[in-house]
Structures are given as C-alpha cells and as structure tokens.
Amino acid sequence: MSLLQPYFQQCASAAFSISFPSHSFYVSVSKRTFISCCSSQSQTALVDSPVDSKIAERDEIRLGLPSKGRMAADTLDLLKDCQLSVKQVNPRQYVAQIPQLSNLEVWFQRPKDIVRKLLSGDLDLGIVGLDTVSEYGQGNEDLIIVHDALDYGDCRLSLAIPKYGIFENINSLRELAEMPQWTVEKPLRVATGFTYLGPKFMKEHGLKHVIFSTADGALEAAPAMGIADAILDLVSSGTTLRENNLKEIEGGVVLESQAVLVASRKALIQRKGALDTTHEILERFEAHLRALGQFTVTANMRGGSAEEVAERVLTQPSLAGLQGPTVCPVFCKRDGKVTADYYAIVICVPKKALYKSVQQLRAIGGSGVLISPLTYIFDEETPRWRELLSKLGI
16 A cells, blocks of 8 residues: 555545434534534444555565654653664654664654554554544554554643633533533534544543634634633643643543554464564563662661571562562571571662661661662563453454
C-alpha cells in the first residue's frame, strides 16, 4: 500500500452513514469542522475509516516514533536508558536505526500518522500517547497496547467550562447536562480537536444537545471569544485553564493518558521477527521502568549465622526487599584464622522509603551502609508479555 494513501483518505469529501442507537452525529468538512449530537431520526456521520490491509511484503520491522515536541524527546530518552539509542545519519531524515535491533527501522512521524500507518500496515510498532491511539484508532481491534504505562507524557482529556456567568455554580457533568439552556436550536458548543472521543463521550453520558467544533489556535480562548461554551482538551497541570478562567468539572475526564507502546496485531502475527523484536523491547522497557526510583542497599551486620541475621532483618517492615534480603558471610582473618563475624545484607528499597530503611538497618546493628541506584530489574517472565500472547491467542 502506498504511504500516501492515508493522506488521500483524509482529503475525501464524501460522507457515508453509520447507525447509532439514539442520536446522530454530523460532520461538515470545512476550514472549521462542526460535529453535532442531537436526537433525530436521521443517523449520519462522517468518520475516518481505518484501512484494513494485508501486511506489506518487506523484511524489516518498522517502529514509528513522534517526530517533534516533548513526547519525541522523552521517547528518545527512554530508548537510550534502555540501551536502545536511536542513530540518525542526518537529523532531517525521517528514517533511523537502532543498532541493537538489526532488523528494525525507526520512522519519525506525527503521532496521529503513527496510528494511521499502524492500521494501514506501513508501520508495525509505535510509541504515542494513549489519547492519540484512542482518537485515531477508534477502537480498531488491530491495534494492541503492548505497554500501557511508559511513565511520561502524563495528561488527561478533560471537559472544561468557564468559572463565570451561567457556569459559575456548575461543578459536575450531571449539572451541566441538566442546564435548561441546551436545546436542539441552541446546543452546548464544545471546542475540541478530539472529534471521535468527544461525541462518543457525550453520547455515553446522555448529553444529547451538543455541537463540537475544531478551530485553529488555543482552545482556551474559545469561551472568552464567544465561539464555544466549553472546551475538551488535554490537561496536564491545569495552569493554562486557570489562567484563562476555566475549570474542570466532576465526571468530565474522558481519558487518562500517557505514552504507550502500541502494535499492529496483524504485524505481530504475520511479519517474521516482529513478535521477537517486540518481546525484547518490552522486556527492556519493563526492566528499566521497574528499576526507576529503586536503590540497592548493602550493609554489614554482626551475627551468629545467616539465618539469625535474616530473622533480625525481617522484623523490620521496610527491609523485606523484592523477595527478601540476601544475606552472606563477610570473611576476615583474625589471629591467623579465617572467621565470619559479619554478614552482608543486600536489599532493594524504594526511594521514598530509603532513609527509613537506613534507620531500621542501624537500629538492628547494621553498619557501613552503601547505597546504589538500580538500572534494571528483570523478572523471570514479564507479565505484560504473557498478556500480549493472550491477546494474540498464542
């Protein structure tokens, strides 16, 4: 399939119908896009139809990464921390390599194009925000979330309304829905870039008289300019909303999002080497992310035996480690004889419990405490790998 085909599909101007049980949605294609949601006998919608194609004939596996912005930088940092540094001959090129994965190509794309090309078969794996997967994947079963928590890009897709005027005392989605102002003739106007998730969310929560619009520029200005009553947008800290006199409301969060590793189901099953490569990437991600914020703590302690020292250590709740403490003798030479008066204790401790753990070690006779950050923690088997195989029916 041509790489340009998804773009030609975006430019199509013809609409087609799909059925909804209780309302209809209509999208008119123009410089500004409007989507209305209201009770009606007519049931028409214009939506992107993901391409259901066969796997293209090629040997290499393709990984799509965000091409610019904070998400792009954080993704490259994660790969580097997992010893999977991306090598670009020229920073202007859209294709790169990861030397540790010889059969893999990296393609830098816009996040929404990563999802579209996963569906069209032009990419096999991708790293994007869950919000992007949900908006442009539209629930397509060919998309599989391989890792759902890469620990960056945290945000939420949330509905926000003005703090003033008719919304001053409105603090929940239920209260918003019950406002008598919203009718077929005068629906609630919502500015958003999420023209799939927005109508879907309103439909599921029983808000019938709603019209969605997407406009250029910052959505936060839309209510103050009078072109929208509310906005549906990604929120991180909420500072921008507050500075524009907007507020989130109870029940108004559509989706909690962060960076995820997503794959094409067809690629994992049909493309040679795709599943093995995914397994390696997943294991590296899991091992590194599990080690974040963890420390190795080593201390020496007097004792009559390893068992006696271990029993003393396990009386302290913060010293259990992952499965328990490692205790081994520390040999020294005294009066010409080799003895083991001390035992070394090695445990893994979360950063938030580090100082408390050191205090507990000292309290039971620990000394010479050494602390080192952890880089990887590999499990016997990655739980998410078992989940992936289950999703694939393997």
